[in-house]
Amino acid sequence: MSPDISISDSGSVNTRFSYETRSAVMSISDDNSLVMASPAPSIYSVTESIRQQSYRVEHGRIVNNYSDVYGLPADEEETYRLNEQHQFFTHMFGPFPQILYEILAPDSSTQKAVIDLGCGSGAWIYDVARAFPHCRAVGVDLAPIPGPSPPNFTGEIDDINLGLQHHYSQFDVVHTRFVAQGIQDYESYIDHMAKCLRPNGLLILCEFDFKIYRLDRVPYPPWGPSYTPNGQYIDTPFLCHWFNALNRAIESRGGSLAAEYMYDWAKNHPFFDGAEVAHQEMYFPFGPYSLTQELISLGYDAIKLNRVGEMVRNDVHSFLRGGRVMLLSNMSEGEVDLLENPAHIELENMQFPGLARVITVYARRKANVENTLVHKWNH
Numbered sequence: 001m002s003p004d005i006s007i008s009d010s011g012s013v014n015t016r017f018s019y020e021t022r023s024a025v026m027s028i029s030d031d032n033s034l035v036m037a038s039p040a041p042s043i044y045s046v047t048e049s050i051r052q053q054s055y056r057v058e059h060g061r062i063v064n065n066y067s068d069v070y071g072l073p074a075d076e077e078e079t080y081r082l083n084e085q086h087q088f089f090t091h092m093f094g095p096f097p098q099i100l101y102e103i104l105a106p107d108s109s110t111q112k113a114v115i116d117l118g119c120g121s122g123a124w125i126y127d128v129a130r131a132f133p134h135c136r137a138v139g140v141d142l143a144p145i146p147g148p149s150p151p152n153f154t155g156e157i158d159d160i161n162l163g164l165q166h167h168y169s170q171f172d173v174v175h176t177r178f179v180a181q182g183i184q185d186y187e188s189y190i191d192h193m194a195k196c197l198r199p200n201g202l203l204i205l206c207e208f209d210f211k212i213y214r215l216d217r218v219p220y221p222p223w224g225p226s227y228t229p230n231g232q233y234i235d236t237p238f239l240c241h242w243f244n245a246l247n248r249a250i251e252s253r254g255g256s257l258a259a260e261y262m263y264d265w266a267k268n269h270p271f272f273d274g275a276e277v278a279h280q281e282m283y284f285p286f287g288p289y290s291l292t293q294e295l296i297s298l299g300y301d302a303i304k305l306n307r308v309g310e311m312v313r314n315d316v317h318s319f320l321r322g323g324r325v326m327l328l329s330n331m332s333e334g335e336v337d338l339l340e341n342p343a344h345i346e347l348e349n350m351q352f353p354g355l356a357r358v359i360t361v362y363a364r365r366k367a368n369v370e371n372t373l374v375h376k377w378n379h
């Protein structure tokens with residue numbers, strides 16, 4: 001391992017090339033070399049020891065070694081889950097929104113650039129890199145991004161919570177999806193991302209809110225009894241209890257539950273024209289609901305909904321197994337078993353109607369604001 005890189009007591013990576021408020025940046029380019037972000041970047045090979053130092057084992061799963069906030073695994077099962085989840089969203093909603101094609105259209109005066117923050121398995125940013133080969137594509141994550149990667153892709157191992165100053169004013173698109181639980185201050189994160197954009201650049205935020213909704217899109221109460229839209233009494237599903245426990249674990253580890261607030265935060269940020277900030281909500285089932293008559297009586301296309309549920313169910317099983325590591329940060333094995341085991345069974349039987357909600361926010365940076373604009377996040 002290069003002597004220029006060390007792992008601090010806090011678990012963050014430090015390099016002698018650190019600048020501004022950063023403590024670390026390591027970038028892996030497509031030839032598997034490591035780029036240190038510094039005033040004069042240097043290239044190193046990604047050695048086996050760097051890879052090994054990126055991970056530790058917690059409760060039988062491999063997790064990242066750089067952040068005590070983000071606690072989901074970073075192993076093969078999680079990579080598979082993220083790839084499948086990405087396929088699901090691509091299948092449901094198409095590869096990219098139309099605006100992405102407009103913003104990333106080739107321009108003879110400058111190379112267009114996209115960054116995906118908390119890119120996980122790289123599924124989204126690799127798709128972008130392949131679809132827009134003339135663009136520079138960058139992915140940032142706490143753990144090494146699995147290859148093989150497209151030739152126009154560069155990966156960085158970094159903790160986003162340390163700031164994004166080295167990426168300011170460089171990107172036409174900034175994308176971040178399902179990372180809020182690893183972000184300490186999401187409102188300030190939006191500020192950093194806004195500053196990474198070039199004029200008229202597009203910010204895309206996408207998050208689950210980790211609640212379970214009934215078919216009438218009312219969330220189940222955190223605890224206690226509930227009623228289906230047809231008036232049938234049911235206990236709050238164990239899946240809801242499990243998600244409540246996850247929410248508590250996220251908060252106790254210092255992560256954000258940002259899904260419900262990020263639209264307002266983006267709208268109120270001075271770099272965006274509030275009237276132009278768009279907000280999209282998508283609901284989809286956790287699994288195929290066994291009481292199809294109820295779906296039909298409520299006007300749902302039961303076959304379509306259940307087909308979607310089939311696609312999602314395995315992802316949720318895997319998410320429950322991965323999230324176990326998070327829950328164990330403030331619960332005993334026995335307590336977690338009492339939530340997780342019935343949640344798996346519920347998911348198989350699906351005798352309760354449960355919808356998940358994903359929120360996406362699109363915001364375009366104004367053409368004429370400077371990063372020096374003084375406001376509450378300037379630091």
Ligand SMILES: C[S@@+](CC[C@H](N)C(=O)[O-])C[C@H]1O[C@@H](n2cnc3c(N)ncnc32)[C@H](O)[C@@H]1O
Pocket residue numbers: 064067070072074082083086117118119120121123124140141142143158159160161176177178179181182183
């Ligand atoms: C649930 S995964 C989502 C991955 C990807 N965005 C997707 O949609 O498939 C969250 C990813 O964000 C990364 N992450 C979370 N907090 C982070 C942080 N503070 N800095 C860098 N990456 C972070 C995790 O390591 C993980 O790979």
